[in-house]
Amino acid sequence: MSEIRVLVGTRKGAFVLTSDAKRKDWKVDGPHFAGWEIYHMKGSSVDPDRIYASQTSAWFGQIIQRSSDGGKTWETPGSSPDDLKGPDGMPKGESNMFVYDGIPGTHMWYDGTQHPWEFKRVWHLEPALDNADHVYAGVEDAALFESKDGGTSWNELSGLRQHDTGPKWQPGAGGMCLHSILIDPKNPKRIFIAISAAGAFRTDDAGKSWKPINHGLHSQYIPDPHAEVGHCVHRIAMHPSKPNTLFMQKHWDVMRSDDGGDSWREVSGNLPSDFGFPIDVHAHEPETIYVVPIKSDSEHYPPDGKLRVYRSRSGGNEWEELTKGLPQQDCYVNVLRDAMSVDSLDPCGIYFGTTGGQVYASADNGDSWNPIVRDLPAVLSVEVQTLK
């Protein structure tokens, strides 16, 4: 019998929600790390009980937490009493040490001047597909780090930040964050990332060199709407069976690429608003995608006070609203970019969390929804594990 585990990061702690395959009765465990912001948690596909969490605070900085038992207990890698007994003697306590490679240099600030790169937090953790100890971290100010020792130490893949266009990258309203990391399951040396507000980038050599992949994006709010970089990409998504097809929720516009990001075309179609944050793909239907339209960049809530997920079964352009079980009046929550995920059961389960603290689940491809929990702190991220 399969089990579903939903990993929820919030403004004030982490929660682990579990259910059997019926997805009706849920157990809520938490808060873990009470009082801390949990930007993201994600489990390894190699060892689902290995989970990484980004714990952060404006006061006390970045912490990396690791669980080896499915989220029941946690440790800061390299700081446990067992490490004291290791051949290296004292633990290093460097699991939260994110130091840019070389002289960090500068990027563009909000006012157009140059500003030094400054590490602030980890937005997204992406475990590698072949080794539970190998994990990538997307950080603010935008850079990609990796750990090959289970999060005990981190090194920057600095070819990205040192790309020629780096001085032109600038922060979006939420900071200059690297928020999306997609690993090509057929070629792990190919990785796609996205930065707000720089755009999408691709490496084909495991992170040594990077190419901006923003051709076809149009952002009328920047000086050159078709610029090579500077686009506020909110999220990119991929189905593992079609890694050359990418979907993007941009600041405005929903986009798709069928050539690994080399070119993009708009597929916003009949959406009531093409502004939004998350985008995700059905587990078994590579052309079925989901977004949550938000009214505008200055009004971060659903149009008309109605919380609606939109589904396209044609890879974009034709969208249907999904409302059953979702509030259809007086709803003014937001759904943040890392707060939507899918399970791999049949029918596919879709999950998302809101800034109002609700986590909604659909066990029927999005046709109907129920809240798993209603009153958590603001939800920053949702990841789902399907356990066999």
Next chain:
Amino acid sequence: MIRVILPHHLRTLAKVGDEVHVDLNGSATVKDVLDALENKYPMLRGTIREHNTLKRRPLVRFFACGEDISHESPDAPLPDPITKGEEPFFIMGAIAGG
């Protein structure tokens, strides 16, 4: 022995109670206390002061004997009541932001 009071968030991180102790005899400085604290609780490294520069994080404050000593040199001797364990050394998060 020096008594140290950690802010709530760092207590949960280090999995300790209200007060922790570090073994320092005789005179000691803020730097000595933080070095000893981080050796005993390595997960605190980078949370009170920056990893490489060892500069105090901007929203962290130090108090000794009722005085805010955050801006004093980390190499300045701590008052006797702190080094004798009569009063605790406070590490606090600034009241900002909620």
